[in-house]
Amino acid sequence: MSHQMPEPHGPKPHSARIYDYYLGGKTNYGPDRQVAGQTLGVYPNALTAARENREFMHRAVRYLARERGIRQFLDIGTGIPSAPNLHQVAQREDAACRVVYADNDPIVLTYARALMSGTPEGATDYIEADVRDPGRILEHARRTLDFERPVALSLVALLHFLGDEDDPQGIVRTLMDALPPGSAMVLSHGTDELDIALRKVVDVYQSQGITVQLRGEREIRQLFAGAGLTLIEPGIVATCEWHPEMEDGQDGMRRPAGSISPSEVGCWAAVGTKPGV
Template sequence: MSAIPPASAETIDTSKPHPARVYDWFLGGKDNYPVDEELGRQIESLEPQTKYCAQHNRWFMRRATRHLAEAAGIRQFLDIGSGIPTEPNLHRIAQSAAPEARVVYVDNDPIVLAHAEALLTGTPEGATEFLEADARDPDAILEQAEGVLDFSRPIALSLVALMHFISDDDGAYDIVERLMAALAPGSHLVVSQMAGDFDPERTRQAVEMYKAGGVTLVPRSRAEVERFFAGFELVDPGIAWLPDWHPELGVDEVRNGTPVPLYAGVGRKR
């Protein structure tokens, strides 16, 4: 399977912010537009530690991937809502531990697609592919990913900083259930999710800011995050605050002790 061709500039909607580009701005990237920066600055004015929290999401992805590739022996990864490339990417982490690892990235933002080529430089022993698909269409994702991944063997499904952009009305739990149902026993689910029970008033204001920018934001409580893992075996320490999920696996992480109001969890399908 070949990569999706880069999208043309004409297909990029710069009239409203996109979560991947706002996230890129939080991380100090340059692949965003004034409308993304505007929303990012509004959120930062409400919560000055937002950029720090975004960095923690990246750090969690790296720690979880390192754990799965090294301790759990996972050799296949499906990363949905991959976002704009930020080194080291998931496949760099996975293939540094296991050069034969196969990684599929999925996103639906044209500017992310335009950077797909940068994502596709992996090890010769492994595979790295990029698919254009919407997270709300799990069947399309699974159909395309079958060209790269062996669904008879365990796969790690990575949904990092994604599910808080998908509402219950859009079938958030059904999407995760459908994706995991297609994966073999021994597969893992990786989720980070904005907390709805940390600072309810500030969270409400953040939801309103995103809504004004045309972006859905759905914070969830610990119990609501646990629901994504129903029937799975949670990896210790279970559902935890982002910085508390296996901090010993971190490399070059700089922490200042500031609370990070996002939950993290990794679960194994029996």
């Protein structure tokens, strides 16, 4: 299936392309930049928050590959490719790592070639799909991933784009129920418990038709508990506080410990594992 590139001013703003702007990418359009500009007006830390989300993902993937021996990853809500991508981080740890990406923005598919440039020993694949259809994602992922072996599910900066009516708890449970013991979930999620300015971000996004629902630490904990997962220490913390020692300096800026405060990142982060092995 092929997709034509949209006109520069044509597409409606999309969270993946707004996020790309925050990360300094070029795959965004006027409507995306307009929302990003309005967001920065009410929440100047948006750029820092996006970078810290990305750095958290890198550290979590590295931790799971290095410390837990996981060699398979399912990344939903992939976004516009921004090196290093998840498969590059994982395949630095073991070239045989296998990764499946999923996103619901057709423009991401246009750039998916960057997500397919993995090592010959490993494998990467991409599906255009929405997290609200976990069954379709799982069916496709089985073509590349062995569901008899542990898989790390990555839901980084994704579930806050689902309202309660979308049943994020049920989606997480469906995804994790399909994965074997020893699997893991990597999650970050916007919250107003670290900075109430995030409430104004919700207003900006929702004025453009983008659903955003912030959740608190208790609700994040329930997402893990409801799927039968055990949190890895240090539990639920700000993105900048999750295993900072796992930075390696290759995936972005190396910063002194403590140089970023939780109030600057606006997201809870956690990793949990499925018991049984």
